[in-house]
Amino acid sequence: MQTGSAALQLLVAGIGTGSIYALIALGFNVVFKSTGAMNFAQGEWVVMGGMISALLFASFSNIGIACVAAVLIVMMVGILSERLVIWPLRRPNTLLITLVSIGLAIFTRSLVMMILGKKPVGYPAFSQTATLTVGGITIQTQTLWIIGLTLAFLVIMHFFFERSIIGKALRAAAADRDAAAIVGVKVETTVMLSFAIAAFAGALAGAIITPLTLSSYDQGAMFGFKGFSAAMLGGVGSLPGAVIGGLALGLLEAFGSFYISSDFKDAIAFAVLLLILFVRPSGFLGRADVVKV
């Protein structure tokens, strides 16, 4: 293979993986915006999306229905999680919510393991033809699905946050809880909504990546860390930042593992990530930490 086409192929693969990270990072950011906390359960929703899709596909043998239903189910799980473990906190603070989300992640993971099993599961790609050859490079059609669906989701999210009244309420509550409450935003509800969106984004990522990588109950932490890293890289709390961070991390991994060493793939990705953060601490698109006194 020529170096040029190899690079192009890596580019496409990197954007594919990057899209997944972007979706997870978006989920991270939405919850971070509304609570100020790191949500460790984010990765578990990714796994759940993939595994429930696989279970439903086995029953209905229609990938579209299976995935849509799975994503909606996981969204309900996200809402339920918020109502059961975040909402009852009497004096929530950032650290407490973060810790509770760790407990939620552990609980969710074991529940997934006990109900959906320990074996990795999967289902066929969305298109009948698995690969396309364009201009000398081979692309998996599922990668195109991933990129397309992520793009569609991001566009919808953009309009949701910019145009819809609920999206505006979420942004208002994230910017200033008290002020938002004064103008009539139900701040408590926005936290629940942010969990719904985060679970939806995570489950979508899981449902579209599973044909390529399979899903198993123990992958959640890895997805969570990658998503968190992407969010940090792009700038925590920024929607376009999640996209750029996700893509950067995906490309970094793809090229790093091909040109340097696949054994050290994660180490390279994290090392570059740390270097970038040390040089540009607020991430690519993040604003400098606003100081509240």
Next chain:
Amino acid sequence: MSVMPLKTTSPALRSPAAAAPAQRLSDHARLLIVWLVLLAVPFVSPNSYVVSLANLMLINVILIASLNLLMGYGGQISLGHAAFYGLGAYVSGVLGVKLGWSPWIGLPVAALVTGLSALIIGIPALRLRGLYLSMATLGWNAILVVMFNRLIDLTGGPNGLLGVKPFAFGTFALDTDARQFPLVWLVSLLVMVAILHLLRSRIGRALRAVATNELGADAVGINSFRTKLLFFVLTAGMAGIAGSLYVHINQYASPETFSVSSSILLVVMVALGGSGTYWGPIVGALIYTAVPQLLLDYEDAELMLFGLGMLLVLILSPSGLTGVPGALIKRFSGRAS
């Protein structure tokens, strides 16, 4: 939800005059009593397995107490404490296995190397607040785990580091659980005393000021960056000491002991014990050591029960398990007066 670091202060750590009447003993005296009681463990244990658990528990006390110093008192969430633990273990272990260095030299070297690595990470990472240190330490941990796994010539890779020598006085090797116990007992006591003194010193008060309000601390002349850095380095060094103890006592180390998940569990243990309380880490270390043993019979349900228990504790008593008796005493004495 306002972004605020957790700040709970053990009543005993405020000025002595403000101590509640219920607390007649100083923390020093209590510490000594607890550790003297612990000294009986090898004599009353039915078998060496229980002693080995006690050894592990005391190592975990060092690990969790040091993280608590950084996180509970300093408000800095590190997701890489297990990385420093592992670095200490591998530095000390590899120096012994490959170069034949004595564990007695390996231990301080491990503490130095981990402290130095914390300095290198801390200088850029602690300049900012928020999730920044968490991200940097998470990345550091992920990198180290890859190194432990992949630098096979040095570390033994996924199979673990084999052939680590135990601590020894001349020909008298500390190679049984009962012989190792006094060493771990002493080191853990020293670390706990050191933490107590640190907390009561000027820099300890500075740390708590920084955790409460960084800007406020800066305004009264505390260099919050230096304070955070100092404690980050110190606590990493303590984790390095714990790692060195661990590797020479088990005479083995494997990468998964030091994963990011372990780091997260350590954070959880700090919280369960009582974040920012002096005695919390002992409860945390007990849970960390005992829970895997107690839940062995439940296999698959183990994690679920643990997660559920954790959620219940955090929701019902955010100040951790050590906060429960304190709250009860307060209520009780309030009623009596």
